[in-house]
Amino acid sequence: MNNFLSPRQYFMSTQPYCSSFTDPHIGHVYTAIIADAAARFRRLIGYNPVIFSTGTDEHGLKIQQASLLAKKKPSLFCDIVSASFKETFNRCEISYTDYVRTTEKRHRENVHSFWEILSDRGYIYKGKYEGWYCTADEIFVSEDLTTVIKLPDGREQRVSSESNRPVEWSSEENYLFKLSKCREQLIRWMENGPVVRPQRHYNLLKSWLNQELFDLSISRPSTRLSWGIPVPGDASHTIYVWLDALLNYLTVAKSSQSGTNNWPPSVHVIGKDILKFHGIYWPAFLIAAGMEPPKSLLVHGHWLVDDQKMSKTTGNVVSPHSCIDLATVNGFRYFLLHEGVPASDGNFSMKMMVRVANTDLADGIGNLVNRCCGKNLNPLQTRLAVNSSSFEACGSVGLELLQLLQSTPDTVHDEYLNWNFYKGIDNIMALVRGANGLFQIMEPWRLKKEGQTDKLNATMAATMETARIVGILLQPIVPSFSERLLDKLGVPRTERSWEFASVRWSTKDQPLGEQGPVLFPRIKSELYQE
Ligand code: ME8
Secondary structure, eight states, X not given: OOOOOSSSOEEEEEOOEEXXXXXXXXXXXXXXXXXXXXXXXXHHTTOSOEEEEEEEEOOSHHHHHHHHHTTSOHHHHHHHHHHHHHHXXXXXXXXXXXXXXXXXXXXXXXXXXXXXXXXXXXXEEEEEEEEEEETTTTEEEOGGGEEEEEOTTSOEEEEETTTOOBOEEEEEEEEEEOGGGGHHHHHHHHHTSOOEESHHHHHHHHHHHTSOOOOEEOEEETTTOOSSOEETTEEEEEEOXXXXXXXXXXXXXXXXXXXXXXXXXSEEEEEGGGHHIIIIIHHHHHHHTTOOOOSOEEEEOOEEETTEEOOTTTTOOOOHHHHHHHHHHHHHHHHHHHHOOTTSOEEEOHHHHHHHIIIIIIIIIIHHHHHHHOTTTOXXXXXXXXXXXXXXXXXXXXXXXXXXXXXXXXXXXXXXXXXXXXXXXXXXXXXXXXXXXXXXHHOHHHHHHHTOHHHHHHHHXXXXXXXXXXXHHTTTTSHHHHHHHHHHTTOOGGGOSGGGXXXXXXXXXXEOOOOOSOSSOOOOOGGGOO
């Protein structure tokens, strides 16, 4: 095992979510679930503290317009939306340590002091900005990155080529940030190591940095944008929403126990569409302020739904709540982390989620635990002491399982560390298949009937040891499912950290915990059966 950070502290964040959507969709919670799995894993391997922040990004023209449409004051609109995001994250068992809202006082103060630092260091000047602005993306877009499309009603509309969202012409006096001055230092930051993962996003960032960087408008006249943080000393201008939003990470660091001693963050977890903001603007702002840029970025792909992009117009936006109602939070998290591959887009379907959860959680792990803990084969309700002869007595399948148990925790450790949760899960499921296979071959129900107690006990001990290790390894993926699994097995809470995820010879049987309801009842939904 190799731990890659010293001192053992970890600061990670998801981007704050944009409050113009009233309710989060599965794409929004995906970032938080990836970050949560990573944070929980770091805690299991002993990082302390793990600062894990998320929150809502609440300013900007997009939100100003959305609240107008909802006939609500922006502050009330944001209160409602932010509460909805927070509640959803809680339901998804996101173990954040700070939930930051960009409308908070601590954030406003941080933005003001950062602006003043940039200004004192000569990175801000006033100038005329003319160009296309995309409100949906909250970004100025140069003309060559726009295209004109024909709308269904025959009208023409200029859109951003990257996002396909409408742009409008704007010509105004703004404060500008000297982004052009930061290019060399950004390149040096990039060359410092694998700061951006996966590789394809690193390459993309490098290709952007090979081109000229233009100065960036960082304010809008408050006559156009009133919902935001005013420029210090010039209330006629409001600070550009991305500068405001990105600074949330610093707000969190400043308000955490050891303050900016935690700086820079270990990783920001973001979706692929906001790479430019986190990979160019954000490190540039920090470099300009004389601060260190983040140590790394983890960029994930997007979820399509039944092979289509999620959109309100198509009406295929999937709510995390409907997924949790159907498959529980564990089925939902398991599916996203099992099917999601950071380097590419994933395809979501309720049917697939039901199939994967039923196969792995109900039939695979649930079945294993039922067999081990059921009164039929385990009348004394104990977790039997395990030693090498438990595996030897089960013949070559037993020895194969032992070998797998000895190598899997390290493999899973490395896969989790490299953000390959799906590969980690595959390795864990190989253990589950191994233990269920052992049951099939050893036929403990037959051993019991024939009075072959030694072999029966060996089978039970080997499979329960596998279930214990599976429970520990799965904690970052499906925390409450693993907790119940380990409770059933009677694993003390003090013995659930990563160091306990290895075969532990013992001489003493342990009592099982309360059995209670089955671990993961099969999802029986006619609508989603294949
Ligand atoms: O970008 N699949 O907020 P946001 C996976 N407030 N992820 C998706 C997705 C999908 N289909 N759709 C969106 C913002 N996302 C800003 C961030 S940071 C200082 C400010 C992801 O609510 C998207 O990639 O528009 C992004 O990472 C996150 O959801 C929030 O998007």
